Amino acid sequence: QQVQKEASNVWRGVEKVLFGNGKQLHFKKNRDFTTISGKTNTNGAKFDKETLTVNWLGLSMLCKLPKREKDRQYIEASLSSDISYCQIHRKMFSTGWRYYVILVLSGDAPKKLQHIGDSTMGIDPGTSTIAGVS
Incomplete structure (x- = not known):
């Protein structure tokens, strides 16, 4: 929807310059x-699973995984599914620009691993709330 809206705004601007009272176009x-994105993982910004790089217009950028082992395992499990498309998103910080890769994957998300301990737990159901203590 956003792309259609932007395209119609551009066309409206061209019409004003050609046929109306518009003076010049503003790009x-x-x-x-x-954000830079492609429609599939075969054109535009492409993510390579084996090398963990994003390729865009001949530029190859290496992606870093998080340091926490739990987050790293979840991302590695997520990368086992097919990639629909990827986006390169940039944010401005006080130290400069930071670039992030947003991957859109097909299929269901993997289950997060939860550690279930050996302790006992008590549940107190009330009229409007439930309390749990372990």
């Missing part, structure tokens, strides 16, 4: 783009 500057 977005390179610094105004915060």
